[in-house]
Each structure stands twice: as C-alpha cells, then as structure tokens.
Amino acid sequence: MKVDAxxxxxxxxxxxxxxxxxxxxxxxxxxxxxxxxxxxxxDDSYRPVSRLIEEGLLPEALSGAIKxxxxxxxxxxxxxxxxxxxxxxxxxxxxxDMRETARQAVSLLQGIEFDTDxx
Numbered sequence: 001m002k003v004d005a006x007x008x009x010x011x012x013x014x015x016x017x018x019x020x021x022x023x024x025x026x027x028x029x030x031x032x033x034x035x036x037x038x039x040x041x042x043d044d045s046y047r048p049v050s051r052l053i054e055e056g057l058l059p060e061a062l063s064g065a066i067k068x069x070x071x072x073x074x075x076x077x078x079x080x081x082x083x084x085x086x087x088x089x090x091x092x093x094x095x096x097d098m099r100e101t102a103r104q105a106v107s108l109l110q111g112i113e114f115d116t117d118x119x
Contacts, residue, residue, distance in 0.1 A: 003052065010045040010066070011109045017042060017069065017102035021090040035084045039073045046070055058112070065105040072098050 016027060016038055028037050046066065053063045076083035076094050089095050 006045070006048040007052075007109065007112060010042075010049045011106060013038075013041040013045040014066075014069070014102045014105045014109065018099055018106050020099070021095065024089055025086050035086065035089055039076075039084075042069060042073060059108060062105055062108040062112075065101050065108065068101050069098055069105065072101075 016024065019027070024035075024038060028035055031037060046069075049058075049066070052058050053066060056063075058066075072094055081092075082088060083092055083094055
C-alpha cells in the first residue's frame with residue numbers, strides 16, 4: 001500500500017470521528033453496525049500509519065492528535081461506564097474531546113502528500 005493511500009484512509013477515519021454526534025449515529029445506523037465501528041475504522045487505518053509517526057515523518061501536532069485519539073479510544077474501552085452507546089456519543093466528554101481533536105487532525109492532514117511506497 002502506498003503511504004499516501006494509508007494516510008488518506010486515516011484521514012477518512014478521522015473525518016468520521018470529527019463529525020457531530022447525530023451525523024456519526026446516522027452513519028453507523030446506515031452501515032448497520034455499532035458505535036464501536038468508528039473506533040475500528042480508526043484502528044484499522046492508524047496501525048499502518050503508526051510507523052510514520054514513530055519515525056517522525058508526520059508533523060508533531062498531527063502525531064500528538066492521533067496518539068490522543070488512539071489513547072482515548074483505548075481508555076473508553078476500559079471505563080466502567082459504557083462509552084459505546086448512541087447516548088454516550090451524544091453526551092460524553094470523551095466523545096466531545098475526541099471530535100474536537102479529530103477535527104484538528106483532519107485539518108493538519110490536509111495538504112500532506114506522500115508518494116513513496118510503504119515498503
């Protein structure tokens with residue numbers, strides 16, 4: 001997979017995480033999946049790009065935002081309250097913070113171009 005394609009896949013997952021709560025809920029309902037699909041999309045796209053982060057090939061602010069989202073999703077899985085409900089998407093502080101950080105990450109990703117192979 002080309003690096004550019006991996007970064008664009010991450011951008012799409014971040015875009016979904018940046019949407020307002022109702023748009024996120026409508027999206028997962030259309031797919032016929034649970035709220036956790038938003039996290040799974042991010043995870044699937046984050047893993048291939050994580051090497052770029054480790055190697056410092058992405059801007060520091062972007063790396064920080066992406067790591068924050070990854071840690072937030074992981075933390076939400078460990079909390080005693082259920083953060084994977086539509087009500088939580090609408091009302092929880094974690095989802096609100098994640099949406100804001102995802103918006104920042106999408107903004108930072110726009111304009112980054114890679115054309116090397118991911119070998």
